[in-house]
Amino acid sequence: MSKKIPSLSVITANRLSDGAVVFLDFEGAWNTDFAQANIASSPDEVRALEDRGTYDAQRNIIVEPYLVELRELDGRLVPIRQRERVRIAGPSILAAVPGYVAPPVAEDEDITQEAA
Amino acid sequence: MYRYDEFDREFVRQRVAQFRGQVARRLSGELTEDEFKPLRLMNGVYLQLHAYMLRIAIPYGTLSSRQMRKLAHIARTYDRGYGHFTTRQNLQFNWPALKDIPDILDELADVEMHAIQTSGNCIRNVTADHFAGATAEEVADPRTYAEIIRQWSSLHPEFSFLPRKFKVAVNASDADRAAIKVHDIGLQLKRVASGGLAFDVYVGGGQGRTPLIAKLIKEDLPEEHLLSYLEAVLRIYNLEGRRDNKYKARIKILVHELGAEPFAAQVEAEWERIRNGALKLPQDEIRRIETYFALPVLRSDLPKAKLSAPDRGFERWVIRNTHTHRHAGYAIVTVSLKPIGGVPGDASAEQMDAIADLAERYSHDEVRVTHEQNLILPHVAKADLPAVYKALKAIGLAEANAGLATDIIACPGLDYCALANARSIPISQAISERLAAKQDVIGELKIKISGCINACGHHHVGHIGILGVEKRGEEHYQLLLGGSGAESTALAELTGPGFGPDGIVDAVETVVDTYLRLRRGPEENFLSAYARLGMQPFKEALYVAEAA
Numbered sequence: 183m184s185k186k187i188p189s190l191s192v193i194t195a196n197r198l199s200d201g202a203v204v205f206l207d208f209e210g211a212w213n214t215d216f217a218q219a220n221i222a223s224s225p226d227e228v229r230a231l232e233d234r235g236t237y238d239a240q241r242n243i244i245v246e247p248y249l250v251e252l253r254e255l256d257g258r259l260v261p262i263r264q265r266e267r268v269r270i271a272g273p274s275i276l277a278a279v280p281g282y283v284a285p286p287v288a289e290d291e292d293i294t295q296e297a298a
Numbered sequence: 299m300y301r302y303d304e305f306d307r308e309f310v311r312q313r314v315a316q317f318r319g320q321v322a323r324r325l326s327g328e329l330t331e332d333e334f335k336p337l338r339l340m341n342g343v344y345l346q347l348h349a350y351m352l353r354i355a356i357p358y359g360t361l362s363s364r365q366m367r368k369l370a371h372i373a374r375t376y377d378r379g380y381g382h383f384t385t386r387q388n389l390q391f392n393w394p395a396l397k398d399i400p401d402i403l404d405e406l407a408d409v410e411m412h413a414i415q416t417s418g419n420c421i422r423n424v425t426a427d428h429f430a431g432a433t434a435e436e437v438a439d440p441r442t443y444a445e446i447i448r449q450w451s452s453l454h455p456e457f458s459f460l461p462r463k464f465k466v467a468v469n470a471s472d473a474d475r476a477a478i479k480v481h482d483i484g485l486q487l488k489r490v491a492s493g494g495l496a497f498d499v500y501v502g503g504g505q506g507r508t509p510l511i512a513k514l515i516k517e518d519l520p521e522e523h524l525l526s527y528l529e530a531v532l533r534i535y536n537l538e539g540r541r542d543n544k545y546k547a548r549i550k551i552l553v554h555e556l557g558a559e560p561f562a563a564q565v566e567a568e569w570e571r572i573r574n575g576a577l578k579l580p581q582d583e584i585r586r587i588e589t590y591f592a593l594p595v596l597r598s599d600l601p602k603a604k605l606s607a608p609d610r611g612f613e614r615w616v617i618r619n620t621h622t623h624r625h626a627g628y629a630i631v632t633v634s635l636k637p638i639g640g641v642p643g644d645a646s647a648e649q650m651d652a653i654a655d656l657a658e659r660y661s662h663d664e665v666r667v668t669h670e671q672n673l674i675l676p677h678v679a680k681a682d683l684p685a686v687y688k689a690l691k692a693i694g695l696a697e698a699n700a701g702l703a704t705d706i707i708a709c710p711g712l713d714y715c716a717l718a719n720a721r722s723i724p725i726s727q728a729i730s731e732r733l734a735a736k737q738d739v740i741g742e743l744k745i746k747i748s749g750c751i752n753a754c755g756h757h758h759v760g761h762i763g764i765l766g767v768e769k770r771g772e773e774h775y776q777l778l779l780g781g782s783g784a785e786s787t788a789l790a791e792l793t794g795p796g797f798g799p800d801g802i803v804d805a806v807e808t809v810v811d812t813y814l815r816l817r818r819g820p821e822e823n824f825l826s827a828y829a830r831l832g833m834q835p836f837k838e839a840l841y842v843a844e845a846a
Contacts, residue, residue, distance in 0.1 A: 199325060200395035201349035242327035245345060263771040265712060268721070269347050273713035275723045278639065280694070281646020283379035285393075 188251035190259065192219040193231040194269070195244035203269055204244060206234060212244055216270045221252065221259065301590055302410045309453070310407045313414060317341045318400035325397060342413025343399055347716045352391045352399060353416040354406060358426035358444040358468070359387030359667035359674075363654040366665055368409045370650035376402050381650065383635060383643040385707060385756055386465070387425050387667040388416060392714055414452070419460045421451035421532070425467045427475040428668040431591050432676040434624035435471035437489045442588045443497075443524060444468045446579065450525050457532050461539035462547040464532070465504075477669060477783035479503045479512045480759055482549045483531060485524075495521045501531060501561070502553030505753035509789050510550045513558035515565065521584060523569075526577040530569035534561065593677075594662035596625045600681045612687050614738075615698040620683065629680055631661070632700040633673040633690060638734045639727045642708045643671030645695075652693045660686050669756075670707055670744075672700065703733040703743040703810065707756055711749025711766060712773070718749035720766025720773035721799075728803045733810060740810055742823045746781075759783035761824045762806060763790040775802035779809065779836055780828045791833055794841055805840055812839040 193206045197214075204212035205219035213219070222228040228249065235247030250266045252259045261267050268274065276282050302310070317337070324334040338344075342353040354369070361369075369389055373381045376398045377391040384390055394402060406412055415422055424444040431439040447466055451457065457464070469476040470487035478484025484500035497519040503512025519527050535549045538556070553561045621630040633653060635643050645653070657665045657675055660682045666674035678686055690696040699705045706729060709715065711722030726747050733740065746760030750767075757763030763778035774796045781790030797805045810824075812835055817827045828836075 196345055196349070199397055201345055203348055239331065242324070242330070245331050264768070264773050265347075265719070268712050272348060273723075274721060275641055275713050275727065278641050278723075278727060279380055279644055279646075280640070281373070281379040281648055285378065 188228060188249055189223065189225070190252045191222050191228050191231065191249045192216070192252065193222075193235045193247055194219075194250050194266075195235060195239065195247035198242060198245050201245075206231060210234070212238070306410070306452075307407075310410075310412050310414070313341070313412070314400060314403040314407055317403060321396060321400050336418070338396075339417040340414070341399075341403065342416035343394075343396070344417065345716065346392070346710075346714050347712070347718075348714065349393045350396055350399070351714070352394045352402060352413055353384070354389045354391070354411060354413050355416050355423045356388050356411075356667050357448050358424055358430070358441045359428050359669075360441065361657075361665045361667065362409075363658040363663050363665070365409045365411055366650050366654035366657065368405060368411070370647040370654065372402055372405055373647040373650065380644050380646045382641075382710065383645065383667050383671050383673070385669050385671060385709070385754060386423060387428070387669055388423055389667070390710075392710075417463075418458075419462050419464075420458050421447075421454065421460075421464045421466065424448050424451070425465070425476055425481075425669060427469050427471060428666045428674050429475060429621060429630055429676070430470065430666075431593060432623055432628075432630045433471060434622060435473060437470050437487055438495055439588065439591045440468040440470040440476070440485075440487055441591045442584065443485065443487065443521070445587050445590060446524065446584070447528065450528070450577075457536060460532070460536055461541045462544065462549075464535075464549065466528075472785065474783075474785040474787070475668075477756070477759065477787070479787035480505055480509075480756075480783055481512065483528065484512050487521075488518075490518050497521065497524060499527065499531075501565075502550040502558070503787075504548055504550040505756060505758045506548070507545060507751045507753075508548075508551065508554075509753070509758040510554055511787050511789065512550075513553060513562075515553075515558055515562035522579045522581065523573055525579060526573045526575065527565070527569050529572060529577055530565045533568055534564045538564070593624070594664075596628055596677065597679065598625075598627055600627050600679050602681065609684075611691075611696070611698070612684060615687055615696055616683060618698040618702065619700045620678075623677070625677075627680055629678050629683060631675040631678045631683070631686060632668075633675060633695050634697040634699050634705060635672050635695065636699055636705050636730065637694055637697050638699075638704055639731045641723050642706055642726055645673075649693050649695060652689065653695075656686055656689055670705065672705070699737060701742050701744070702737040703740050703745060704730040704737050705744070706730060707744070707746040707760070709748050709750075709755035711747070711755075715749060715754075717752060718766065719751075719768035720749050720775065722747040722749040722755055722764075722766060725764060725766070725775065725799065725802060729806050732803055732807055736810075736814075739820075740814065740824070741820055742825075743810070744782075745806065756783060757781075758789050759787065760790055761828070762809060764802060764806070767796065769796070773799050775799065777802065777805050777809070777840070779833060780825065782825060786825075793833065793837055808839050809836050812836050 207213035207218040467476040467481040486498040499516040500512035619632040661675035708722040708726035712718040746756040747764040748755035748757040759781040765776040776796040778790035
């Protein structure tokens with residue numbers, strides 16, 4: 183976890199079972215859709231996100247949680263770092279990958295329950 | 299081909315079963331990530347930017363058709379329909395679910411493959427000249443020795459927790475196609491005056507954040523002493539290598555800090571102690587393993603290749619993508635995984651199946667993976683070249699660009715890699731499209747792109763190297779010139795300030811156009827021209843034009 187508390191952030195991680203990129207959403211679930219991510223806009227809210235990430239990593243729901251700092255750009259909130267923008271959007275070159283098969287669109291599996 | 303013995307077979311099966319249990323315990327929460335991470339890494343499983351990644355070992359880049367078909371099957375069944383061939387002659391799947399990986403490893407074990415030692419601080423997959431066993435240039439097949447090293451280094455109890463990862467490459471021709479001088483140990487096989495085979499041993503090369511060219515520390519090491527000498531090198535490294543700082547933990551730093559001669563002296567002292575012990579290789583064992591790689595029975599009575607009509611595309615492909623075979627009636631074929639504007643090193647499941655079919659039908663059941671992210675059909679009868687070309691064309695893999703400007707090495711970069719700072723593949727695609735029309739005029743040119751300082755894209759040894767960095771959250775690219783991973787190994791030099799994602803493509807074209815303008819003729823390749831001209835004219839073209 184970053185020592186510096188960013189002001190405007192979401193928390194991301196990888197889903198344990200398949201490694202998919204997930205974000206903590208408004209309902210406290212880990213969601214693959216960045217648009218549903220819960221955005222913290224104060225240091226207390228950021229700390230709460232961090233705590234939840236640590237807790238869910240300990241519960242073996244997600245792996246390697248960390249904060250992603252955002253900024254406003256053209257009326258939208260986007261990550262400051264290109265790395266995180268690529269992480270959200272996925273590989274930029276999939277259209278050129280030979281034989282690429284997109285995964286079937288599925289409802290996010292419920293991974294909010296603690297592993298047995 | 300290498301052959302599993304009963305030990306290999308049983309061990310790999312046991313390891314898969316063991317890992318299956320570890321994955322189950324991880325998924326059930328019995329193991330924490332901190333406990334599980336070293337276990338998954340020992341089995342080639344990384345967690346990347348978007349998903350898990352599984353790296354599969356391809357010993358010295360040699361595959362059978364059956365193995366290639368299995369990789370295609372895994373791509374189709376468990377991943378997203380493709381695989382990525384790497385600069386260490388391995389294959390990576392970018393999207394496996396953790397829960398499926400034990401099944402994938404079981405499938406691999408069915409064809410004598412695994413992912414062991416493709417990660418972690420151990421001796422990694424041993425690489426070799428991808429033309430091994432087929433080229434007339436070599437003194438002997440380097441894979442014999444790569445296989446001996448594979449057997450010795452697999453699960454070596456003393457070397458399973460080294461200060462850092464350890465990479466060995468073996469070459470046996472005057473032309474270095476294995477980039478031996480940028481490996482932790484590079485072995486150059488040669489025939490000595492007595493008629494026997496011996497090695498020149500280079501130690502302490504590598505790229506990454508501290509690029510260094512390996513030092514020659516032992517000449518004419520008789521082949522029977524290969525393992526005892528390697529054991530001595532590894533032992534000194536294991537004892538003396540730094541464990542306090544991972545950025546200074548590679549053997550190259552140890553050799554650099556101690557000095558090559560003092561390091562060699564320590565190795566020599568240790569070697570004297572063990573050289574005639576259990577690791578001394580019996581001649582009959584070397585010759586036995588040599589038979590694994592025996593040249594297939596090749597025919598001398600084949601007709602000449604016949605085309606139904608003149609085909610300029612075929613002629614270009616033969617010139618660019620075939621290499622002289624040791625047998626006059628045969629050729630070594632490079633299957634370019636670099637279609638114009640494509641993703642370097644990627645192949646679809648269908649392409650892998652098709653290559654397996656071609657290997658079975660036309661190349662004595664063998665495929666090779668090159669460190670330049672292409673595939674090789676090592677034993678193709680010249681009479682079959684038109685048929686092979688036609689089949690490759692049908693699957694989009696007949697680009698006649700081996701060694702040209704569009705035959706670009708690129709690491710996965712920020713599109714996949716958790717360590718990367720910038721994307722490599724889109725830069726490669728853009729350069730490929732930009733230079734495609736003039737690549738024949740440019741001639742031999744090796745462009746290599748890495749998305750971070752770890753240098754998996756070998757930018758330090760590119761004739762033109764590109765390093766992606768992060769600058770205030772955005773991608774930025776440094777440009778380097780004059781490197782080489784071949785026998786005249788050289789590290790590329792930085793041109794000056796870097797460029798944005800669009801500017802770097804223009805910059806590469808500026809370098810290429812400057813070379814075309816200043817070269818003495820087509821016979822003076824880029825590297826030779828750079829050696830003559832130096833950095834200055836390129837720098838002027840890049841930065842004076844920019845400032846104007």
